Amino acid sequence: MSTVSIERLRKVYGPFVAVDDLTLTIPSGTVFGLIGPNGAGKTTTFKCMLDLARPTAGTVRYDGVPLQPQAFETIAYVPERSVLYDWMTVAEHIEMQRRTYKAFSPARALELLEEFQIDPKKRARSLSKGMRTATMVALAFAREASLLILDEPTSGLDPINQRSVLNLMINEAARGTTIVFSSHQIGQVERAAERIAIIDRGRIVLEGEVDDLKAGRKIIEGIFPDESWSLDGLDSDRRVARIDRNGRIVRLLSTDAAGDLAARMESLGAVAVRIVDLNLEDIFLYAVSPANETAVVVEETRS
Amino acid sequence: MTYVEWLRIRNLLRITAIVFAALILLAIVLRLAFVHNGPYEAMVSHAMSDPNTKVTHTTLPDGTPRTILDNPVDKTHIIIDDHGYAGKRIVITEPAHGHDTNDREQVGSVHVDETHSSRSVTTTIDTNGTTDFSTYAGIACFISLILATILGAPFAREADGHLEITLTKPVSRERFALAILGVDALGIVAGWALTIIVAIIIESIFEIPRFGWGPNTALFLASALLLPLAWYALLVALTSSMKRGYGAVQGLAWPVALVITALASIRLSDTPLAQAIHNLFWVISRIDPLTYGSFKGSVSANGGTVMTHSSDLAARIVILTVLMIVYGALAVMQWRRVEA
Amino acid sequence: MPIVLTVDPRSGVPIYIQLIEQIKRSVAIGILAAGEQLPTVKQLALDLTINPNTVAKAYRDLERDGVIETSPGRGSFVRANGVADSTKAAASDVARDSIESAVREAKSLGLAREDIRALTEAALDRWFPEER
Numbered sequence: 001m002s003t004v005s006i007e008r009l010r011k012v013y014g015p016f017v018a019v020d021d022l023t024l025t026i027p028s029g030t031v032f033g034l035i036g037p038n039g040a041g042k043t044t045t046f047k048c049m050l051d052l053a054r055p056t057a058g059t060v061r062y063d064g065v066p067l068q069p070q071a072f073e074t075i076a077y078v079p080e081r082s083v084l085y086d087w088m089t090v091a092e093h094i095e096m097q098r099r100t101y102k103a104f105s106p107a108r109a110l111e112l113l114e115e116f117q118i119d120p121k122k123r124a125r126s127l128s129k130g131m132r133t134a135t136m137v138a139l140a141f142a143r144e145a146s147l148l149i150l151d152e153p154t155s156g157l158d159p160i161n162q163r164s165v166l167n168l169m170i171n172e173a174a175r176g177t178t179i180v181f182s183s184h185q186i187g188q189v190e191r192a193a194e195r196i197a198i199i200d201r202g203r204i205v206l207e208g209e210v211d212d213l214k215a216g217r218k219i220i221e222g223i224f225p226d227e228s229w230s231l232d233g234l235d236s237d238r239r240v241a242r243i244d245r246n247g248r249i250v251r252l253l254s255t256d257a258a259g260d261l262a263a264r265m266e267s268l269g270a271v272a273v274r275i276v277d278l279n280l281e282d283i284f285l286y287a288v289s290p291a292n293e294t295a296v297v298v299e300e301t302r303s
Numbered sequence: 304m305t306y307v308e309w310l311r312i313r314n315l316l317r318i319t320a321i322v323f324a325a326l327i328l329l330a331i332v333l334r335l336a337f338v339h340n341g342p343y344e345a346m347v348s349h350a351m352s353d354p355n356t357k358v359t360h361t362t363l364p365d366g367t368p369r370t371i372l373d374n375p376v377d378k379t380h381i382i383i384d385d386h387g388y389a390g391k392r393i394v395i396t397e398p399a400h401g402h403d404t405n406d407r408e409q410v411g412s413v414h415v416d417e418t419h420s421s422r423s424v425t426t427t428i429d430t431n432g433t434t435d436f437s438t439y440a441g442i443a444c445f446i447s448l449i450l451a452t453i454l455g456a457p458f459a460r461e462a463d464g465h466l467e468i469t470l471t472k473p474v475s476r477e478r479f480a481l482a483i484l485g486v487d488a489l490g491i492v493a494g495w496a497l498t499i500i501v502a503i504i505i506e507s508i509f510e511i512p513r514f515g516w517g518p519n520t521a522l523f524l525a526s527a528l529l530l531p532l533a534w535y536a537l538l539v540a541l542t543s544s545m546k547r548g549y550g551a552v553q554g555l556a557w558p559v560a561l562v563i564t565a566l567a568s569i570r571l572s573d574t575p576l577a578q579a580i581h582n583l584f585w586v587i588s589r590i591d592p593l594t595y596g597s598f599k600g601s602v603s604a605n606g607g608t609v610m611t612h613s614s615d616l617a618a619r620i621v622i623l624t625v626l627m628i629v630y631g632a633l634a635v636m637q638w639r640r641v642e643a
Numbered sequence: 644m645p646i647v648l649t650v651d652p653r654s655g656v657p658i659y660i661q662l663i664e665q666i667k668r669s670v671a672i673g674i675l676a677a678g679e680q681l682p683t684v685k686q687l688a689l690d691l692t693i694n695p696n697t698v699a700k701a702y703r704d705l706e707r708d709g710v711i712e713t714s715p716g717r718g719s720f721v722r723a724n725g726v727a728d729s730t731k732a733a734a735s736d737v738a739r740d741s742i743e744s745a746v747r748e749a750k751s752l753g754l755a756r757e758d759i760r761a762l763t764e765a766a767l768d769r770w771f772p773e774e775r
Contacts, residue, residue: 031694052470052643072473079467085307096306100472166692174685174695190652191693211657211697272751277655
């Protein structure tokens with residue numbers, strides 16, 4: 001079981017910078033969620049982690065050591081798109097895995113395929129997109145991997161199968177497996193992940209424990225008597241990540257001590273001050289959306 | 304880790320075996336259809352159509368039927384001994400016609416012997432003589448070249464949407480690449496051996512297979528086995544960095560290689576430009592395995608093909624081995640740098 | 644086991660805090676009796692479809708607060724002796740948070756202290772009629 005350390009990862013494809021100066025540590029045994037808009041660099045990050053792509057700069061280390069081919073005995077990967085061989089049956093894919101990895105249980109694979117209602121005798125080309133994803137998930141979870149890297153593992157699946165995948169992940173997490181996954185379903189990330197990182201345009205914009213982020217990040221909303229009221233001092237407060245002004249309504253995005261900040265707002269003259277809890281989706285949207293015209297982004301802090 | 308490639312080869316050999324089975328069936332049908340209507344019977348009928356020909360049928364002491372065709376007008380005398388499954392022996396005596404070198408030719412199992420005297424030339428044809436093993440090897444080489452072409456883009460096929468599986472196996476990229484090349488090579492060799500077996504089977508439907516083994520046969524066999532392997536290695540080297548469009552390379556490789564060979568062996572005109580083109584293609588043809596794939600008896604003045612003397616064969620074997628290894632290495636080197 | 648725990652992952656309240664509050668409330672109301680066994684971390688995580696470490700964190704905090712105790716190998720149980728105190732403490736925690744929220748909301752809507760007190764008295768009258 002190893003800790004994955006990504007240091008200042010940079011990957012460019014010609015003129016396009018997919019990932020830039022990305023630093024991340026994934027502690028062993030954690031469930032780590034990676035969220036971000038399409039094209040943010042999640043898949044590129046996974047590819048660099050697995051030596052599927054060569055970083056332009058930066059390093060990826062497993063317990064301090066670069067990835068060795070032998071490590072793949074205990075690393076399982078579910079890519080974002082189907083990589084199955086169209087002309088082979090699902091059963092032949094199972095046989096392929098059985099011969100490749102020491103720790104692979106064909107019985108478990110068949111069990112999982114049955115749960116997903118996939119017939120092993122079918123050729124991959126006759127499977128729908130969701131069923132292909134489910135097949136790759138089954139093949140990955142039938143291995144005794146200590147690190148699972150899952151890129152959109154529920155895409156194309158119906159809600160029942162999505163829940164099955166989530167349960168598989170939780171089962172693995174209970175066994176101490178390290179899981180790194182990306183998903184557009186923030187609800188799934190909220191349930192399964194302990195730590196998350198938000199990626200946007202190739203950079204990490206926010207990282208931390210889900211509970212800490214939820215506990216610390218709040219919106220403090222207040223209404224000032226008129227538009228020119230000063231925010232004296234608030235914009236330089238370390239605990240304020242962002243200020244959005246919309247006429248007389250001011251909203252602060254706090255990273256901590258929401259109560260204090262609310263009190264300060266009141267002392268500056270705001271009324272109807274309230275503290276709004278943010279769920280992960282809100283936190284994510286704030287992290288990746290540009291500030292509106294009248295807003296001041298004071299700093300993007302990282303917990 | 305080479306399971307997928309094994310499956311591909313199994314499927315390919317299965318199709319090959321089905322085609323071979325169909326050919327064997329066809330041979331059986333032909334044998335049954337032409338038992339009494341073969342080319343020699345046609346020759347006899349043609350000769351018999353000449354009103355001056357006298358036809359005599361006798362039987363030799365061992366029971367062999369003999370047909371004698373005598374034409375006193377053009378002084379042609381033909382004796383045909385029909386040994387049935389053991390072939391036919393035909394002796395043709397005709398007036399001399401100018402060429403006075405004795406000659407001996409062998410095509411497959413048909414031996415033709417021409418002896419000249421001052422006034423006549425005697426041609427003896429033995430339809431079921433020995434077949435030098437090189438003949439079978441030559442056929443096997445041709446079929447294996449086809450198999451090699453079909454198999455010739457293993458890394459490109461993996462790169463075409465499967466790298467996430469292929470590059471996450473617990474073996475180094477080099478080891479995986481070499482294993483794939485090894486497996487494909489075994490498949491080509493298996494196809495080669497299968498072709499020889501099938502050729503012998505088909506021959507034995509028509510006549511007794513009699514194997515000949517000449518002084519150069521072993522060398523020829525080796526070169527006939529190395530040629531498809533070197534050709535395979537070339538194709539792999541050309542396609543290793545491709546993810547799409549590799550099918551076009553596989554399909555066009557043969558015609559392009561033959562054009563190169565052709566341009567290397569002929570000179571279109573005497574202009575310096577034609578000479579330059581010729582020289583350029585001559586150089587390119589040196590690294591084209593098909594250049595070394597001529598069969599017995601083909602000769603060209605400009606070095607486009609090579610005569611089959613033993614020293615030339617030995618040189619051919621060395622060059623093909625070197626090409627095979629170099630192209631294989633180039634392929635592996637490219638595979639190391641592939642990205643998903 | 645009769646207890647039904649639910650969590651809302653989409654809420655802004657961290658899941659482990661929701662779990663802690665629900666268990667405390669269950670103890671306070673009596674749905675969770677003294678000495679009763681709680682589900683294992685893994686089982687609860689699977690039942691609720693949440694991360695096992697989240698459950699573990701909640702259990703740790705509950706143990707620190709004296710509401711439950713965990714014996715390795717046997718599981719987690721509601722504390723027998725601490726129940727009375729922790730019941731009251733748990734109830735107070737939950738109630739305090741509600742009341743504080745209500746007061747802040749009322750104030751932010753512009754009500755004065757006296758107005759809020761009047762509302763509170765009215766509510767007490769309604770819910771403790773015999774003590775009016």
